[in-house]
Amino acid sequence: MRNFLAFIRRFQVLLIFALMQGVALTFYFTFVHFPRSQYLTTASRISGTILEIRNDITKHFDLSNSNTKLQEENIRLMEEHPMSFIQLDNGLAEINDTVYRQQYAYMPAIVINSTHDKRNNYFTLDIGSEQGVKDGMGVFSSNGVVGVIHNTSKHFSVVKSCLTEDINMDIMVEKTGQFGLLKWNGRDARRGTMSGVSNDTEIKKWAKVVTRGGGGIFPRGISVGKVEKTDVVEGKPLWDITLLFSEDYRSLQRVYVVKNLLLEEQRNLESQNPVDQDQ
Amino acid sequence: MNVIVKIGLRFIALLLLQVLVLNQIEIGFGIQLMAYPLFILLLPVEMGVVVQMAIAFVLGILIDAMSNTYGLHASSLLVVAYLRPAIFKLFAPRDGYDPLMETNIFNMGTMWFLKAFGILIAVHHLWFFMLEMFKLNELLYVLQKTALSVPISFLICILLQYLFIRKRVEK
Numbered sequence: 001m002r003n004f005l006a007f008i009r010r011f012q013v014l015l016i017f018a019l020m021q022g023v024a025l026t027f028y029f030t031f032v033h034f035p036r037s038q039y040l041t042t043a044s045r046i047s048g049t050i051l052e053i054r055n056d057i058t059k060h061f062d063l064s065n066s067n068t069k070l071q072e073e074n075i076r077l078m079e080e081h082p083m084s085f086i087q088l089d090n091g092l093a094e095i096n097d098t099v100y101r102q103q104y105a106y107m108p109a110i111v112i113n114s115t116h117d118k119r120n121n122y123f124t125l126d127i128g129s130e131q132g133v134k135d136g137m138g139v140f141s142s143n144g145v146v147g148v149i150h151n152t153s154k155h156f157s158v159v160k161s162c163l164t165e166d167i168n169m170d171i172m173v174e175k176t177g178q179f180g181l182l183k184w185n186g187r188d189a190r191r192g193t194m195s196g197v198s199n200d201t202e203i204k205k206w207a208k209v210v211t212r213g214g215g216g217i218f219p220r221g222i223s224v225g226k227v228e229k230t231d232v233v234e235g236k237p238l239w240d241i242t243l244l245f246s247e248d249y250r251s252l253q254r255v256y257v258v259k260n261l262l263l264e265e266q267r268n269l270e271s272q273n274p275v276d277q278d279q
Numbered sequence: 280m281n282v283i284v285k286i287g288l289r290f291i292a293l294l295l296l297q298v299l300v301l302n303q304i305e306i307g308f309g310i311q312l313m314a315y316p317l318f319i320l321l322l323p324v325e326m327g328v329v330v331q332m333a334i335a336f337v338l339g340i341l342i343d344a345m346s347n348t349y350g351l352h353a354s355s356l357l358v359v360a361y362l363r364p365a366i367f368k369l370f371a372p373r374d375g376y377d378p379l380m381e382t383n384i385f386n387m388g389t390m391w392f393l394k395a396f397g398i399l400i401a402v403h404h405l406w407f408f409m410l411e412m413f414k415l416n417e418l419l420y421v422l423q424k425t426a427l428s429v430p431i432s433f434l435i436c437i438l439l440q441y442l443f444i445r446k447r448v449e450k
């Protein structure tokens with residue numbers, strides 16, 4: 001016992017160091033994968049408020065750019081509006097539409113803090129659970145997909161962006177329909193990779209890649225990027241596909257949060273699937 | 280000025296500088312600027328190492344909370360606080376440290392600062408990027424990030440001292 005106490009006294013500093021290091025690393029490795037509380041993220045009230053003040057100051061620097069983006073989007077929407085179509089046939093009866101039902105609702109949000117240079121990049125939005133944001137909702141912008149809500153507080157939320165290691169978003173090549181998972185290797189904010197596509201299929205260069213809508217997070221067909229090149233993975237029958245993101249995450253300002261109104265129905269149905277025995 | 284007030288102000292200033300300015304500067308090539316290890320260097324010499332580590336942990340966690348790194352900064356700053364006494368011992372001047380003197384670049388000389396703080400900040404950055412990547416096959420990229428970021432962070436730390444610490448007038 002005496003020896004033990006002497007040991008502790010001798011290595012006191014080292015032991016305290018190891019203890020604190022353990023706490024810090026536990027935070028790090030648990031939070032990246034499973035967010036448990038909001039207090040250590042930018043979704044917390046204090047840091048959220050500080051970042052919002054900073055954004056109030058700096059958001060105007062990029063104003064002309066984001067105005068152009070909004071204008072482009074407006075033009076695109078205007079083209080789809082009934083007023084920009086000529087009515088060709090007058091004789092049709094009006095139908096109370098029961099064929100289509102709204103599945104997705106969208107909430108506008110502003111990115112108040114973002115990075116693009118780190119290994120895992122998170123964006124902070126200025127809306128939170130009080131506005132109806134929940135963990136796991138999708139986020140996209142007018143140019144393409146952005147990420148998934150990772151953590152929310154009352155008035156802020158943190159998005160796990162496409163620029164994180166394990167984003168694993170369900171995506172597919174639009175024309176031909178091969179699907180795979182979106183990954184990011186941490187180097188270039190303009191390029192991601194798509195994994196899990198078998199190399200016996202042909203992938204055209206500059207083919208458009210969109211979300212698949214599999215997990216019920218995103219509607220099908222939100223742009224992700226374009227196929228820039230395909231390489232062979234050594235020892236596996238898979239393509240290593242490099243994508244050029246359609247959104248430039250370095251100047252992201254305005255985004256939309258997707259709410260899937262039928263998510264519960266889908267989850268309920270899928271939870272009835274038999275579980276694989278060998279897993 | 281009272282030492283505690285001074286240290287407190289420096290704490291807040293470096294925290295805000297890191298979160299609001301340096302975190303937003305993204306040059307590319309994986310360069311990431313971190314100037315807050317300077318805070319640990321400038322703590323009083325005779326302060327206990329456990330106290331230093333506690334302060335380092337708090338500062339690190341606060342930076343983490345505002346940049347979504349969940350403990351990375353805290354872990355790397357702890358390493359700096361832990362190594363500081365050893366580094367100070369290694370480069371101790373012939374007649375020891377004056378306990379009332381702050382260990383900044385003017386009091387200790389450029390060479391001392393270059394050696395002592397250079398090692399601390401290099402270890403800090405290396406530890407940070409290694410944990411951030413956490414893959415051995417990306418070691419080369421980690422080294423590239425460290426080699427590119429350390430000189431710039433170091434220059435910022437020197438600049439901060441020239442801007443905010445008053446040079447002691449030689450009698």
